[in-house]
Amino acid sequence: MQFISTRGQSEPLEFSAAVEAGLAPDGGLYLPDSLPDISSKLSEWERYDYARVCFEFMRLFATDYDESELQRIIGQSYKKFADKRIAPLVQLDEKTHVLELFHGPTLAFKDFALQLLGNLYEAQIKRTGSSINVLGATSGDTGSAAIHGLLGKEGVNIFILYPDGRVSPLQERQMTTTGATNVYPISITGSFDDGQAAVKDLFGDLEFKAEYHLSAINSINLARILAQCVYYIWAWLRLPEAARANLEFVVPTGNFGNVLAGWLTQQMGLPVSSFRVATNQNDILYRLFTTGTYAVDDVKPSLAPSMDIQIASNFERFLFYKVGQNPEKVRELMKQMRETGKVDFDAFDPDSFTTSRSEDGDIERLIKEVHERYNYIVDPHTACGFQTLDPDKTSVILSTASPAKFPDVIESAIGIHPTVDSLEKLKTYPIVTYPLPADKEAIRAFIKEHVSSGEKQEEKS
Numbered sequence: 085m086q087f088i089s090t091r092g093q094s095e096p097l098e099f100s101a102a103v104e105a106g107l108a109p110d111g112g113l114y115l116p117d118s119l120p121d122i123s124s125k126l127s128e129w130e131r132y133d134y135a136r137v138c139f140e141f142m143r144l145f146a147t148d149y150d151e152s153e154l155q156r157i158i159g160q161s162y163k164k165f166a167d168k169r170i171a172p173l174v175q176l177d178e179k180t181h182v183l184e185l186f187h188g189p190t191l192a193f194k195d196f197a198l199q200l201l202g203n204l205y206e207a208q209i210k211r212t213g214s215s216i217n218v219l220g221a222t223s224g225d226t227g228s229a230a231i232h233g234l235l236g237k238e239g240v241n242i243f244i245l246y247p248d249g250r251v252s253p254l255q256e257r258q259m260t261t262t263g264a265t266n267v268y269p270i271s272i273t274g275s276f277d278d279g280q281a282a283v284k285d286l287f288g289d290l291e292f293k294a295e296y297h298l299s300a301i302n303s304i305n306l307a308r309i310l311a312q313c314v315y316y317i318w319a320w321l322r323l324p325e326a327a328r329a330n331l332e333f334v335v336p337t338g339n340f341g342n343v344l345a346g347w348l349t350q351q352m353g354l355p356v357s358s359f360r361v362a363t364n365q366n367d368i369l370y371r372l373f374t375t376g377t378y379a380v381d382d383v384k385p386s387l388a389p390s391m392d393i394q395i396a397s398n399f400e401r402f403l404f405y406k407v408g409q410n411p412e413k414v415r416e417l418m419k420q421m422r423e424t425g426k427v428d429f430d431a432f433d434p435d436s437f438t439t440s441r442s443e444d445g446d447i448e449r450l451i452k453e454v455h456e457r458y459n460y461i462v463d464p465h466t467a468c469g470f471q472t473l474d475p476d477k478t479s480v481i482l483s484t485a486s487p488a489k490f491p492d493v494i495e496s497a498i499g500i501h502p503t504v505d506s507l508e509k510l511k512t513y514p515i516v517t518y519p520l521p522a523d524k525e526a527i528r529a530f531i532k533e534h535v536s537s538g539e540k541q542e543e544k545s
């Protein structure tokens with residue numbers, strides 16, 4: 085299988101090259117050149133464990149990988165999950181299920197793809213003998229999951245930009261207390277969007293990217309999206325047959341990567357009725373799906389900080405399909421978005437997306453209501469998913485982070501302070517962080533300063 089850029093001005097690549105490239109040279113995002121039909125495979129996959137379902141799915145895309153190597157890498161990637169079911173589906177009532185995606189090493193859904201991406205990078209370093217400098221932006225969870233997916237792997241440096249004061253204290257500790265000399269958590273002034281823009285700018289400098297062998301861990305990397313497709317299939321396979329008939333996946337949304345992964349599985353034949361885009365008060369996607377206008381606003385810090393995003397990278401992938409896979413049209417619309425921060429879509433078709441938004445007051449109320457009704461604790465991001473569920477549908481709410489990562493919000497809502505030993509321990513370790521402006525030149529200079537010449541594109545001795 086080949087992977088093509090949404091902007092149509094880059095060479096199609098095989099899986100491993102597209103993973104390594106992250107962002108396409110023309111600034112677009114990679115997508116498979118065609119989507120396989122998985123509908124006939126589902127009954128067979130019902131018998132498999134999580135890692136096997138993941139392998140069966142990923143082998144459809146990673147066609148340039150040796151299959152036994154791919155299976156080994158995937159098996160290794162889900163070993164560090166605390167729950168043997170990997171993604172348990174918890175039923176709260178007849179129509180409401182929660183898909184718990186927080187049993188990985190950093191207690192957030194990002195571990196599903198970043199444990200795998202870390203192992204894919206390791207295999208690639210072994211194969212090519214060339215080191216990698218990973219560069220990414222985070223609003224809290226992607227950074228820690230990337231760091232923990234790559235920790236201890238030879239030949240990797242990790243540079244992660246996070247907005248100073250806008251991630252939870254425990255999320256910050258997960259990134260800044262590793263003690264690893266190849267991990268560089270960079271606290272930037274501004275928002276996640278500023279960090280994401282600086283990262284994309286640097287990836288756009290193809291000479292620098294090649295010289296410093298930069299790789300992406302954000303959801304601009306197609307491996308992130310594909311690995312996230314798997315738990316939608318897994319959840320569908322675990323649901324009783326009657327519940328599959330009118331099914332809505334409810335997805336707390338920021339960068340549009342997670343919900344897009346779900347939608348792609350539907351395009352591949354997973355029978356799902358709809359996908360709920362559940363935003364916090366940073367509601368650009370809510371406004372888009374209710375009015376047809378995409379209009380960038382200022383990021384407003386919220387109780388669900390990892391969703392404090394206005395410029396949702398993966399919307400470009402959805403757009404590609406919506407404009408009939410016409411890269412010229414994508415280029416035109418992306419240019420308009422960049423230059424004016426606004427696009428009015430004529431007769432916008434929300435496809436199978438529904439949407440909801442939650443202000444901070446709603447988040448506290450929903451944490452309380454869910455606890456009172458089900459004796460179940462949800463984190464502030466997952467809480468957004470509980471906003472006005474559709475009573476006619478079976479809802480599977482994706483629980484994207486452990487409540488223990490946001491104990492203060494939970495305590496304020498229900499008087500309980502959730503803790504997890506692995507997080508408590510971090511409070512005793514020293515924090516190491518590098519404050520910088522969210523400016524491409526400052527980040528470039530920092531990378532140059534901290535990467536020795538032997539760790540650039542040259543062969544590792």
Ligand SMILES: Cc1ncc(COP(=O)(O)O)c(C=O)c1O
Nearest residue numbers: 225337338339340341342390484
């Ligand atoms: C806990 C949590 N929930 C939800 C989201 C939103 O996911 P996405 O950005 O893929 O829409 C994020 C980060 O992106 C997150 O960290």
Ligand SMILES: N[C@@H](CCOP(=O)(O)O)C(=O)O
Nearest residue numbers: 222223224225226302303339
């Ligand atoms: N919520 C994320 C930010 C989005 O990044 P993505 O690249 O993983 O989509 C975070 O927690 O960092």
